Amino acid sequence: MSTCTMSARWFRSLVFLLVNFTLLSLSQDMSTDSTPTSLRFSTYNLRYDSMPDNITVAESIAALPDPLVQETFLALSGEQPWSARRLRVSEHILSEDTVISGFQEALVRQVTDLAELFGDDWDWVGVGRDDGVAAGEFSPLFYKKSAVKLISNDTFWLSLTPFEPSKYPGAGSFRICTVANFSLTTDAKTTFTVLNTHLDDQSDMQRRVGASLILTRARYEAVKTRSPVFVTGDFNSPSTGNSSGAYEIITGASAPVAINATFAAKYDVGNQLSDFKMLDFRGQAPRQYVSNNFATYTGFNLPTDTSDWERIDFIFGGSNLGWTSDAYKVGSSLSDDGTLASDHRPVFADVTI
Ligand SMILES: *[C@@H]1O[C@H](CO)[C@@H](O)[C@H](O)[C@H]1NC(C)=O
Ligand SMILES: *[C@@H]1O[C@H](CO)[C@@H](O)[C@H](O)[C@H]1NC(C)=O
Ligand SMILES: *[C@@H]1O[C@H](CO)[C@@H](O)[C@H](O)[C@H]1NC(C)=O
Ligand SMILES: *[C@@H]1O[C@H](CO)[C@@H](O)[C@H](O)[C@H]1NC(C)=O
Ligand SMILES: *[C@@H]1O[C@H](CO)[C@@H](O)[C@H](O)[C@H]1NC(C)=O
Numbered sequence: 001m002s003t004c005t006m007s008a009r010w011f012r013s014l015v016f017l018l019v020n021f022t023l024l025s026l027s028q029d030m031s032t033d034s035t036p037t038s039l040r041f042s043t044y045n046l047r048y049d050s051m052p053d054n055i056t057v058a059e060s061i062a063a064l065p066d067p068l069v070q071e072t073f074l075a076l077s078g079e080q081p082w083s084a085r086r087l088r089v090s091e092h093i094l095s096e097d098t099v100i101s102g103f104q105e106a107l108v109r110q111v112t113d114l115a116e117l118f119g120d121d122w123d124w125v126g127v128g129r130d131d132g133v134a135a136g137e138f139s140p141l142f143y144k145k146s147a148v149k150l151i152s153n154d155t156f157w158l159s160l161t162p163f164e165p166s167k168y169p170g171a172g173s174f175r176i177c178t179v180a181n182f183s184l185t186t187d188a189k190t191t192f193t194v195l196n197t198h199l200d201d202q203s204d205m206q207r208r209v210g211a212s213l214i215l216t217r218a219r220y221e222a223v224k225t226r227s228p229v230f231v232t233g234d235f236n237s238p239s240t241g242n243s244s245g246a247y248e249i250i251t252g253a254s255a256p257v258a259i260n261a262t263f264a265a266k267y268d269v270g271n272q273l274s275d276f277k278m279l280d281f282r283g284q285a286p287r288q289y290v291s292n293n294f295a296t297y298t299g300f301n302l303p304t305d306t307s308d309w310e311r312i313d314f315i316f317g318g319s320n321l322g323w324t325s326d327a328y329k330v331g332s333s334l335s336d337d338g339t340l341a342s343d344h345r346p347v348f349a350d351v352t353i
Helices: 003-032 059-062 080-093 106-119 206-223 247-250 261-266
Strands: 038-045 100-104 124-125 141-144 148-157 178-183 188-197 230-235 279-281 313-318 324-332 347-352
Touching: 038 080, 038 188, 038 230, 038 313, 059 106, 080 106, 080 141, 080 347, 100 106, 100 188, 100 206, 106 124, 106 141, 106 247, 124 148, 141 148, 141 178, 148 313, 188 206, 206 230, 206 261, 313 347
Parallel strands: 038 100, 188 230
Antiparallel strands: 038 347, 100 141, 124 141, 148 178, 178 188, 230 313, 279 313, 324 347
């Protein structure tokens, strides 16, 4: 090998390095300038797996009808097993191109089924509410790995003893809130926090304590991270009327109620962001981008009985902002064949951060 070829090669390597260094600097410049990014969030109460069977996801897919043949309209009615509902849930959420998807009532099988259906670009966080591991329902947060990176996550209980699996006195069930901190894959400096929850169905006092704990933690995150904070969840109570205490507390219309002192001390931020509250996406999105559907709970008696229909599932953004609301939508759980993917409908919100 001649010295001449050697130096030609060396020169080419140098040029190669310089070009790459320049490209790298450019891409770093791009990643530090915070280009607004639009993200779609969803929250969906799945209805727990109340008729468990041992049908695998692969078996369900193999049993699907020919996609080119029309099914009989509204041939089915009432609640179908999770094994029949899960493909509707995943198809709906995946087709909406969400990046952060909170779910409620998910038993461990439902979490692992969705993880299987969502595929390799998705991961999730959350624990079973009855033991902090896998027993009972999860309020999991699924996230798209190509869009966001998980920084940290934890769970607290919506009770008098929030740091251990526990039930509020008089509540129907153990209740939790899953907290996760994310950054954008395109810009590590842009971070945000999501809290996903499911308040109690029987105790209005539990719901008010739950909302107070969540607001305290959300405000702490807003102060500590100086970044947007979002709350997704099933409040098991509407935004108006005599059981709207949780909604009123989280939106700042009513004062919070007393919470566990250890929790209050751990997440104490003094008087910083003292007027912090959560803003309801339905009221924040430009009016022409607000869904016509209002109810998020329908039950399984569609389409005739609307007596139980209510808006009890919400997506909120923190009043410290750092985000804008672009659109809000309540999806449908009903398929042509009459299958309801859940007794709730999914809620979607588009946010630019
Ligand atoms: C599912 O499989 C388990 C283990 O084989 C069995 O104990 C259970 O009875 C099965 N359940 C149903 C509904 O078939
Ligand atoms: C989220 O990240 C910020 C900044 O890294 C940190 O201060 C905060 O404690 C994190 N929140 C959680 C839920 O871990
Ligand atoms: C999320 O929480 C789980 C359970 O506590 C923990 O094992 C895991 O390391 C956490 N992930 C991150 C990225 O913090
Ligand atoms: C607050 O919660 C912690 C753990 O969850 C518990 O040890 C403590 O006793 C609670 N404080 C009160 C006053 O109940
Ligand atoms: C709450 O409001 C509903 C509907 O207006 C009413 O039927 C019910 O009696 C009220 N309950 C209480 C405890 O006031």
